[in-house]
Amino acid sequence: MFLLLLIPLIGVAIVVGMNFGWQWVLAPLLGLFLLRWLLGSLRALVTDAKHLEAQESTPEAVGTDERTLFWCEECGTEVLLLVRGTSRAPSHCGQRMHERTEILS
Ligand SMILES: [Zn+2]
Numbered sequence: 001m002f003l004l005l006l007i008p009l010i011g012v013a014i015v016v017g018m019n020f021g022w023q024w025v026l027a028p029l030l031g032l033f034l035l036r037w038l039l040g041s042l043r044a045l046v047t048d049a050k051h052l053e054a055q056e057s058t059p060e061a062v063g064t065d066e067r068t069l070f071w072c073e074e075c076g077t078e079v080l081l082l083v084r085g086t087s088r089a090p091s092h093c094g095q096r097m098h099e100r101t102e103i104l105s
Pocket of ligand 1: 072073074075076077092093
């Protein structure tokens with residue numbers, strides 16, 4: 001199906017190239033390849049993100065025998081974790097916060 005469409009397109013490209021110069025054939029071809037490559041890499045990014053989302057478990061409350069803190073290296077802010085929604089650390093001051101788990105006795 002795609003091949004049948006390709007044969008007249010090649011014919012048109014040769015005619016245009018002969019009459020108007022090959023830059024009129026090569027430039028759109030190059031643009032098409034770039035567009036395809038861009039869409040392909042974008043699709044890969046989106047599927048990666050979806051895959052990551054699927055991996056993350058459902059939110060669960062943190063146990064009472066330990067407490068987890070996230071602290072910011074930049075400004076010293078500390079955050080107490082109550083419910084863990086994802087395994088990734090939250091961000092502060094434009095960077096990931098550091099995790100610290102304290103065991104309570
Ligand atoms: Zn901070």
